Amino acid sequence: MKHLFVIAIVCSCVIEVRSVLCWRCSGKTCQRIVRFCPSDNTCQTTSITRSTGEINTTLIEQDCPQITQEVSFTSRLAFGSKSVKSCTGNQCNDETVADPSNRTENGLECYGCFASTSESCTKSEEKVKCVGQEDRCFYGSGTQSLASFGSSFFIKGCVTKNVCNGSANLNEFLVSLDAQTSCCQGNLCNVGSAGPLLCNRCSGKTCTPIPVLCPSSSRSCETVSLTQFIGNVTLRFTKETFNIVWTL
């Protein structure tokens, strides 16, 4: 009898801490349903804006807490942003429209273009003002269905740094960047798109980089970590072009 009583108390505590009811929906407007979340006491609202300049689309997603990062980019006409908000308590995520994207300029400027070829991108480029948390300039290519000019694309603009190290992507804005996306730090640092490539070279447990000129066939620098045979040796290379430090 004593045992049963103890178990009953333990269970009710666990349920109280570990569960919450959250609104769940996804889309341009929100047809909400209530969902039981086996998580802590928090619910989540994600707001996504994607724009081609002519058409702005906003989406709202409400759910149990999901692991996701805020991300934002701005190109010449196109931009996209995703913001994430958590709240505490049953059905606390009760908004029915997405939060507007943060278009407050943050002082950084980058070259911006978004076009089907590298040449047409460079020709049409203009300075763009970075907004919100966008703290890097970038240059990239890949496939897209955000704008109507075809699948392949080249892009320059502002981006949040989590896209630069591959921990976030632009897929929610219908933009899929290939692996050679380059980022740099500083006003208008994403000048040009080709040229002799300088990489930083270093080797060891800690890293004192020395710039080296790469063969013309190289398009990217690499960071390599080796942990075989000779202990923990780290080779680190950081991308550099036109005397600009490109950070991966």
Ligand SMILES: *[C@@H]1O[C@H](CO)[C@@H](O)[C@H](O)[C@H]1NC(C)=O
């Ligand atoms: C799209 O959003 C941008 C930034 O908020 C704004 O400048 C632009 O006028 C909007 N376009 C339309 C068609 O609403």
Ligand SMILES: *[C@@H]1O[C@H](CO)[C@@H](O)[C@H](O)[C@H]1NC(C)=O
């Ligand atoms: C929007 O971006 C600006 C510039 O980075 C920043 O100062 C501000 O705190 C942001 N606002 C919100 C609501 O995140």
Ligand SMILES: *[C@@H]1O[C@H](CO)[C@@H](O)[C@H](O)[C@H]1NC(C)=O
């Ligand atoms: C990438 O950068 C973001 C933002 O600084 C950071 O939170 C994340 O841990 C980094 N991820 C990797 C894999 O380096």
Ligand SMILES: *[C@@H]1O[C@H](CO)[C@@H](O)[C@H](O)[C@H]1NC(C)=O
């Ligand atoms: C070597 O790397 C392993 C795995 O990352 C780590 O656990 C270990 O502490 C490292 N050893 C030294 C000497 O740094």
